Amino acid sequence: xxxxxxxxxxxxxxxxxxxxxxxxxxxxxxxxxxxxxxxxxxxxxxxxxxxxxxxxxxxxxxxxxxxxxxxxxxxxxxxxxxxxxxxxxxxxxxxxxxxxxxxxxxxxxxxxxxxxxxxxxxxxxxxxxxxxxxxxxxxxxxxxxxxxxxxxxxxxxxxxxxxxxxxxxxxxxxxxxxxxxxxxxxxxxxxxxxxxxxxxxxxxxxxxxxxxxxxxxxxxxxxxxxxxxxxxxxxxxxxxxxxxxxxxxxxxxxxxxxxxxxxxxxxxxxxxxxxxxxxxxxxxxxxxxxxxxxxxxxxxxxxxxxxxxx
Amino acid sequence: xxxxxxxxxxxxxxxxxxxxxxxxxxxxxxxxxxxxxxxxxxxxxxxxxxxxxxxxxxxxxxxxxxxxxxxxxxxxxxxxxxxxxxxxxxxxxxxxxxxxxxxxxxxxxxxxxxxxxxxxxxxxxxxxxxxxxxxxxxxxxxxxxxxxxxxxxxxxxxxxxxxxxxxxxxxxxxxxxxxxxxxxxxxxxxxxxxxxxxxxxxxxxxxxxxxxxxxxxxxxxxxxxxxxxxxxxxxxxxxxxxxxxxxxxxxxxxxxxxxxxxxxxxxxxxxxxxxxxxxxxxxxxxxxxxxxxxxxxxxxxxxxxxxxxx
Numbered sequence: 001x002x003x004x005x006x007x008x009x010x011x012x013x014x015x016x017x018x019x020x021x022x023x024x025x026x027x028x029x030x031x032x033x034x035x036x037x038x039x040x041x042x043x044x045x046x047x048x049x050x051x052x053x054x055x056x057x058x059x060x061x062x063x064x065x066x067x068x069x070x071x072x073x074x075x076x077x078x079x080x081x082x083x084x085x086x087x088x089x090x091x092x093x094x095x096x097x098x099x100x101x102x103x104x105x106x107x108x109x110x111x112x113x114x115x116x117x118x119x120x121x122x123x124x125x126x127x128x129x130x131x132x133x134x135x136x137x138x139x140x141x142x143x144x145x146x147x148x149x150x151x152x153x154x155x156x157x158x159x160x161x162x163x164x165x166x167x168x169x170x171x172x173x174x175x176x177x178x179x180x181x182x183x184x185x186x187x188x189x190x191x192x193x194x195x196x197x198x199x200x201x202x203x204x205x206x207x208x209x210x211x212x213x214x215x216x217x218x219x220x221x222x223x224x225x226x227x228x229x230x231x232x233x234x235x236x237x238x239x240x241x242x243x244x245x246x247x248x249x250x251x252x253x254x255x256x257x258x259x260x261x262x263x264x265x266x267x268x269x270x271x272x273x274x275x276x277x278x279x280x281x282x283x284x285x286x287x288x289x290x291x292x293x294x295x296x297x298x299x300x301x302x303x304x305x306x307x308x309x310x
Numbered sequence: 311x312x313x314x315x316x317x318x319x320x321x322x323x324x325x326x327x328x329x330x331x332x333x334x335x336x337x338x339x340x341x342x343x344x345x346x347x348x349x350x351x352x353x354x355x356x357x358x359x360x361x362x363x364x365x366x367x368x369x370x371x372x373x374x375x376x377x378x379x380x381x382x383x384x385x386x387x388x389x390x391x392x393x394x395x396x397x398x399x400x401x402x403x404x405x406x407x408x409x410x411x412x413x414x415x416x417x418x419x420x421x422x423x424x425x426x427x428x429x430x431x432x433x434x435x436x437x438x439x440x441x442x443x444x445x446x447x448x449x450x451x452x453x454x455x456x457x458x459x460x461x462x463x464x465x466x467x468x469x470x471x472x473x474x475x476x477x478x479x480x481x482x483x484x485x486x487x488x489x490x491x492x493x494x495x496x497x498x499x500x501x502x503x504x505x506x507x508x509x510x511x512x513x514x515x516x517x518x519x520x521x522x523x524x525x526x527x528x529x530x531x532x533x534x535x536x537x538x539x540x541x542x543x544x545x546x547x548x549x550x551x552x553x554x555x556x557x558x559x560x561x562x563x564x565x566x567x568x569x570x571x572x573x574x575x576x577x578x579x580x581x582x583x584x585x586x587x588x589x590x591x592x593x594x595x596x597x598x599x600x601x602x603x604x605x606x607x608x609x610x611x612x613x614x615x616x617x618x619x620x
Contacts, residue, residue, distance in 0.1 A: 118541070121520075203433045203438075205431040210522070211545065211547070212522045212523060230430075235404050235430060237550040240547040240550055244554035248555060
């Protein structure tokens with residue numbers, strides 16, 4: 001029987017030990033551990049990787065610490081607009097949503113777009129109409145109200161800057177969550193979800209909902225979920241680039257990640273990172289920022305959890 | 311001095327000689343020729359490829375025969391919602407919009423997103439707010455009213471089918487326009503614009519505004535603009551796939567186009583085509599559908615115009 005594997009991220013950026021309290025660190029690690037366990041439970045029982053990815057991301061979306069779902073940051077207008085996408089490596093089927101509001105779990109809506117519509121990608125009001133049609137779980141505005149996120153908006157409004165996920169401690173973070181998984185049938189899947197950028201003007205679409213940029217999965221190569229400065233990730237078609245370097249150039253997952261994250265993205269100023277998993281269960285968690293909230297688990301190993309470099 | 315080159319498309323699909331009148335054919339050919347000349351005029355004068363791509367696409371957007379700009383089809387709600395994107399091969403800068411209304415030339419709005427915003431991709435109301443801020447040229451609803459498009463909607467509403475660009479003659483067309491260009495400085499650019507699918511439910515995003523899927527340009531490899539069943543083009547990351555096959559596998563433009571359009575897309579049922587141009591000025595115009603409105607011109611050659619296979 002093949003071994004399963006799962007990896008997740010909770011965003012990358014300037015995450016410094018110097019401004020992290022022991023309490024906060026413990027809370028983040030617990031959030032990552034919970035998400036890994038949510039995904040692993042499905043894989044261990046023989047479930048498929050797409051469901052494991054969804055479960056892990058739902059756990060992160062339900063946790064106010066991460067910028068997705070409940071913890072989504074506020075737009076310029078004081079709203080929470082969210083994006084998500086996921087892809088199945090066996091069929092190359094995919095689903096994505098952008099600019100959705102009041103959706104408890106955008107990753108599950110993206111899955112429904114994949115499984116219950118003839119489309120891959122739905123935006124704004126149309127995506128909301130689809131959500132209502134399939135009875136997606138909705139939450140009122142106050143569910144998404146997290147004091148820290150609101151304070152971030154007030155601070156950003158003062159200076160009218162767009163911040164990617166700016167904490168009160170002046171950290172710069174790319175708030176995104178994601179998961180990649182390999183099930184015991186040997187199928188890969190990937191998913192990504194985000195609450196966007198604090199004080200962003202309504203309508204900006206980042207790499208998160210873009211198949212090929214923020215999310216990609218293909219059983220022949222790898223499953224990828226990205227977190228970083230989205231504009232650079234779109235222009236570099238990051239997730240599919242790693243897949244192509246493996247498929248067309250014969251590179252290993254590790255080599256492909258090194259070239260894309262540490263060379264190509266760095267060259268154009270594209271800060272961030274990604275999680276990557278190949279069909280053999282190899283896991284890479286590269287980032288070129290100060291830190292990335294990340295965790296991984298293979299069937300027989302302990303859970304790995306990391307926040308800082310090294 | 312290097313030679314310039316330009317190619318355009320006006321959509322692919324079931325375009326049959328049997329249902330085409332001589333009058334319609336002449337009108338389509340004239341529309342394609344006008345667009346080529348609009349782009350070529352800029353290239354011949356030493357202008358850059360991005361401006362040539364914009365000019366050629368504006369010409370197609372202003373022509374009611376093509377499903378973009380003025381000729382955009384009607385959504386389910388009887389509105390015209392348009393998408394566009396473009397990319398510059400020298401800088402890998404890109405701009406894209408989805409779900410914009412009343413914009414005379416969506417391709418120029420995408421260019422403004424690239425040049426005048428910090429974002430790559432803007433959607434819906436946010437994109438419209440940006441359009442107003444930069445004084446993009448707006449047109450009232452009746453500018454976009456084309457009787458044939460309205461009749462298509464009424465016909466589609468009767469059967470509640472989504473049709474990609476269904477003419478009264480029961481042709482199936484993927485209504486998109488696009489251009490790729492190489493300027494005498496050796497810089498490539500690509501752009502794509504569409505009015506979407508007749509009777510589509512508000513919010514569906516196709517491959518047209520997606521960098522990597524519908525549009526891609528890189529001076530190291532090629533410039534690509536796609537037209538076809540968007541969902542398959544997104545899942546296959548078509549435009550960037552051709553670039554990767556050239557860069558990582560060392561294939562020629564022709565070989566890469568053959569694999570992606572005639573093999574990979576056919577295998578998953580992805581009907582359509584694309585226009586492709588490499589940095590040496592080689593042009594490929596492959597499609598796996600019955601026909602594709604297409605034209606090309608190199609500095610010293612006559613204009614080539616094609617509609618059907620062969």
